[in-house]
Amino acid sequence: MKFIKWFEEVGTGDVGLVGGKNASLGEMIRNLTEEGVNVPSGFAVTAEAYKYVLEAGGIQGKIRDTLADLDTHDMKNLAERGSKIRALIKNAGCPAELEQEIRAAYREMEKRYGEGVDVAVRSSATAEDLPSIAADEPVLVKFGGKTVYQEVEGLYEAYNGEAAKNNGNGAGVRMEVPAMEEGKEVKWKRVDEIYRHPANAATLFKITTKTGREIKVSPDHSLIVLDRDFKVRTKSIQDLEPEDKIPVVRRLPDPDPVPDPDPNPDPNPETGRGASRTARRHLDVLEYLKSGEKSDEAVTDEAGKVKLKRSGNWKIQNGLPRNLPLTEEFLYFLGIYAAEGSTYKQNEVSITNSSPEIRKRVTDFLEGLGLWHEGRKINKGSVRVYCPSLVSFLHRVAGAPLNQQGKGRHCRTKRVPDFVFGLERELVGAFLRGCFDSDGDVGKNAINYSSLSKDLIGGVAVLLERLGVKFYLRRKLTRISIPYKEAERFSRLVGFECVKKAERLNALAEDYKGKEKHFDFIEVFEINPDLFRDAVEERLPREEVEESRCPLCSSVVGRTSRYKGKTRFYCKKCGKAFYEDEVEKERRFEKGATPWNKGRISRRIGARLLRRVAENYGAEEVLEGLNGAVMWDGIKEIEPIEYSGYVYDFVVPGVENFAAGMGGIITHNTASFAGQQETYLNVRGEDELVEKVMECFASLFTNRAISYRVDKGFDHLSVFLSVGVQKMARSDLACSGVMFSIDTESGFSDAVYITGAYGLGENVVQGAVNPDQFYVFKPTLRQGFRPIVEKKLGSKRKKMVYKEAGAGKTGTGTGARKAGTGTRQEKVGEEDRKKFVLTDDEVLRLARWACIIEEHYGTPMDIEWAKDGTTGELFVVQARPETVHSQKDLSSLETYVLEEEVEKLKEAGRLLVEGEAVGHKIGYGEVNVIENARDILNFKPGQVLVTDMTDPDWEPIMKVAGAIVTNRGGRTCHAAIISRELGIPCVIGTVRGTRVLKGVKDVTVDCSEGTGRIYEGRLKYRVEKLVLDNLPRPGTRIMMNAAVPENAFIQGQIP
Structure with a gap:
């Protein structure tokens, strides 16, 4: 077929054709079904089909014209244009060739699963001309x-x-x-x-x-x-x-530290190991040369010396020690070579420099390798040694010369050896010192380095970034200039071996210190004159004056006659009277206080002065982005x-x-289109399927999808859509949910976390119910035990089911429903709510599947599952990489601590509501209760979002929220997932959060103790950071209380 791909035909390499969801399903069906993982099959209507719909209908130009000059902040205009484009796509109709293929593919599914098979129809966006x-x-x-x-x-x-x-x-x-x-x-x-x-x-x-x-x-x-x-x-x-x-x-x-592969380094200098106090680890020269020679036989290790067998007398050649210690001496030599070293006829290395100090450093290093001896002559400032293996090694790591005669063979091909980028800062500094000693100079107001090799210039720039040294790139990327305000830092971290250059560097640093004014030529800003105005104005002294304004038209109103003992105000413009608590009081500056233009800056300004101004105004938070x-x-x-x-x-x-x-x-980089397009469940029959595929295509122009592409800079006609058609597991008659192969709160990698509720899975994903929760410990699961370490019963008050009761059968025409019936919500009976939706055996089977899927993908996974109520079978219906804790830096542990005692806060009546904590952070802000997505424009950055539950339409304000509180949802619901990605505190499942917090001004959202608590007011808290790499090992074993799995998962990550 031209526009259809069965899941069995695709894998992760086909994302551009069928989108991420469909590619993942195909990957699992092709590779994991043999290991017992059940995945419902189906097919993808490819992105090529979507393109064909637009081309056949001739509507690309109309779509582009409709979206011209669109302001996505004008919600009404956005909705109107989106609706118009969706109508364009639907009215264009499904081209006959595509419709025939969709119908034929559905009939093939009927052969596999029975007449009138129920399918889920899911959108999966992809793109071609991505930002690249x-x-x-x-x-x-x-x-x-x-x-x-x-x-x-x-x-x-x-x-x-x-x-x-x-x-x-x-x-x-x-x-x-x-x-x-x-x-x-x-x-x-x-x-x-x-x-x-x-x-x-x-x-x-x-x-x-x-x-x-x-x-x-x-x-x-x-x-x-x-x-x-x-x-x-x-x-x-x-x-x-x-x-x-x-x-x-x-x-x-800094990259992660790499341990020394040799736990017992030889202290004997004659072996070339343990030669310096800065030695961290060694390079295996033999392995480097093997990867460069045509055969392993050309390189050999003779008594710890590497030699090249290129001639009959190879045994008499100078050999290079196989294990080269990564010392400052070695790195300095490499820097010298990268800058101005050369080789000749595959056996000679030459370093030419006029400085006796530099030549002495080079010969000392070569002597340590056994390649130089005292008394040997230096010809015209050139240090020359003959060692074929050293020549080959330098070509491998620092760039081979061009195959040409004369000058310039080396200068354009040099590069920083890759292993240098991952070394400690003192070793990085030693390499740079060699480079700058060779081809560097100290000018009147800058430290410069020059090279004709773009690779070497780029690599040196990266190493300067490792050390935090600012620089310019000049002369078509052939020169690096370091401004003289960096002279002191450069001197401390890099410096010069050459005495004359070192003296000029010190003079440059002293000259900078001696100047009264320091101009910042790199970070200069043209800012909004009123950048600090709001922050300053909040701190200016004010007084309440007897100047009141009309709540309708904002005109100044005056007092009028009292009524029933209450003061009244009259608005001449509106012709209405208002009580005192209805008018708006005006706040203004005290007389003779700070002038109106305090805080205005109407000129270009450097970062250093800008920080000082912000500090003076008490508005440091405005410039937070400059301090990183x-x-x-x-x-x-x-x-x-x-x-x-x-x-x-x-x-x-x-x-x-x-x-x-x-x-x-x-x-x-490329952004994710997940969750922006439509999904349709309970689709049956060819006619309904064709209709839903076209609706999925049209959903590429929902309000949130259009807004997202504009925000991320995507061309609307360069983003495409594939549609997945998958056999539905009849979870409406049983249960479904989400599981992670990692603990979603702590990032503990040895746990599987499973949630489940009755009915179709959308309720769990959207957070419409509080689901059951299960934890399984992976190490003992693999050993054959039954390690369900915790089970929590959820309220599960409702379930999503098919609309028609006749939908209870699949595989035959008996009890067939009409097409287009869709889904509905139904209450769950009291007895069922008291039961877990899964048996222990089912929990363990899902956990084993999670382990298998994680092992296949090589990363923690986010997995959706469903149970078929007619057959009792479990299925995996979707899987994607987990993107929060798998990306997390695990070198340190942060703990948020509330300064006030919880019991005292409870006694004082400041605890307002509780729920389930997402994450372990604390935050506070002004409360904004929003019960309908239509009102999200009223939300301000930094406020605490309080709502019933969220979906992708809420994401624009979730990204700027200080914290999130919802009435409903479990730890795998939309609100929980997004808050984890954003790194903000979130409390879900409060049940009555919107009701209790309405009218409250400020709250503190505390997720630091497992239970999510919302307190009245802004409470003080602190953040304690524990760097795990530097923890001393105690002399006794540390015992851990595993009775509370959430705490054990956190503490279990301490090495």
Whole structure:
């Protein structure tokens, strides 16, 4: 078939054709059914079918015209245009060829499962022209246990090479990339996928920042920007303003420490090991050379010395010690070589430098390797040694010369050895010291480094980011300039071995210290003059004056006659009288107090002075984004360039960005389209199926989907839709739910967390019910035990079922329903509510499946399950990678502690309502009770959202909420999942939260103790951070109370 793919035919490599949901289903059916995991089969109507619908109907132009100049903040206009486009798609009708294939595929399902089989019809969006970067853009990643700086094209091949070893499954491949978190911090984040798209005869845009950083991106690319109001937003390239700033890496996070593979390093200097106090671990030279020679026989280890068997007399050649210790001496030598070293005829290494101090450092190191001896002559400032294995090693790690004669063979191909990027800072500093001692200089107001190798310049820039040293890129990416305000930091972390350069560096640092004014030329901002005005105004002294305003028209009103002893005010404009508690009192400044323009700034200003101004005004929170590992850089130029080839994009869940390009520009990556389009359950018959497929296609233009694409900078006609058609498990007659192969609160990896309720699974996913909960301990489950460590009975007050009672049978025509009946909510009887929806055997079977699925994908998984009430069978109906705790930094443990005692707060009547805690944080803010999604425009950033339950329509305000409180839902409901992703406190299942908190001004939401509690007022709390890497090991065993699994899961992660 042209437009249909059966799930058995697709896998994770087919996301672009069938979308993520359908690709995941196909992956499981093809690989996991043999291991006992039941997955209902079905087929995907591909993204090509969606394109065909638009082309056959000739409606692309009408869609684009309808969306022209759309303001997504105008909700009424957005709704009208979305409705118009959905009608366009439905009225275009399903082309005959596509309709025939859909009908034929449904008839095939009837052959498999019986006449009139019930199916679920789910949308799964995908995209083709995604925001992407050019093939030659460099990216720093952690991959395969190493830290690598490489062009994205090579990373794509390496990533997919590893995926191929895992049956094409990329979910088990561990790659991490630096990404921006919360608008200011840079952290290592896991890559979910790398996409590649053709861009032949295309136009890309080269973005150059004011500090000289560069990156080439596709025209669909959206950028993260900091605007004049110091708000972090995303904008398309076409919408950029001259004063917008884009984020670049100021300071890279250190990679995870790597233990020394040799637990007993040899202290004998003659072996080349244990030679320095800074030695951390060793490089195996033999392994490096084996990967470069044509055969293993060409490289050999002779008594601990590596030699190349390239001639008959190879045994007499100088050998290189097999184990090279990673010391400052070694790293300094590598830096010298990378900057100005050369090789000759595959057997000679030459280092030329006029400084005797530098030559002495080089010869001392070579002497330690047994390649140099005292008294040997240095010819014209050149240190030369003959060692074929050293030549081959340097070519492997620092770049091989070009195959040409004469000068320039080496200078354009040098690079920083990959292993340097993952080393400790003192070793990084030693490498940079070698580079700057060779090709660096100290100018009048900057420290400079020059090279004709773009790879070497890019690598040195990354190492400076590791050390947090600011820099410019100059002269078409051939020079790095470090401003003299960084001189002291550079001197401390890098410095010079060359005495003359060291003296000039010290003079430069002293010169900077001696100046009264320090100008910031890198971070200069054109800000909104009223940036601090609101913060200042809140702190100005005010008084209540006898000036009252009409509640209807805001005109000033005057006192009138009293009525029944109450003061009244009269509005001449409205002709109405109001009591005192009905008018609005005006607040104004005290006479003679701070002038009206206090807090206004109407000029360009540097970051250092801006921070000082904010501190003076007590408005430091306005500039919070300036105080992290990100620097906000101005845009110098956006240049269109012609391009043919592939473009690439990383998918980084949770943050949707990654650092790439020359100088580490934080670029916006592919976003997720999940949850924005429609799903239809209980679909039966060919006619209804065709109708629902077209409705799914139309749902690509729901209000939230349109708004999301505009917000993320996607071209509406470059995002497509596949439709999954899957046999329904009759969970309306039994139960369904969600499970995670990781604890959703603590991130404890040895637990399976399962939730379930009666009826179809939408109630659990949406949070419409409080479900049953089960915890299973994975290690003993694998050993054959029955380790259900906790069971919690949920209220399960209602269930979602099919509308018609006649729907109780499948597989035959008996009791057949009419098409289009859909679903309805039904109360659950008291007796059923008191029972668990799953038996212990069923809980354990689901837990085993979760382990199998996690093992296949190589990452914690979020899984939807269902039980068929007619057969009693359990099924997995969907699975996707978990994106919160699997991305979490586990090197430290944060504990939120309320400063006041809970019992005293209860006695004082300040505890208002309780529910189930999501996460372990505490937050506070002004209460905003919103009971209908139509009123979300009334929500202000930082407020506490209080509502019955949430769905994807609520996400725009959830992203700016200080905390979330809901009446209903379990820990796998929409509100819980989104709050975990956002890292904000959330209390679910309060039952009466909207009623109790209505009219309350401020509350504190406390999730720090397992039970979620909401207190009246803003309570003080503290955050205690425990760095796990540095914990001393006690002399006795630590016992842990496992009676409360939630606490045990947290404490169990302490090493």
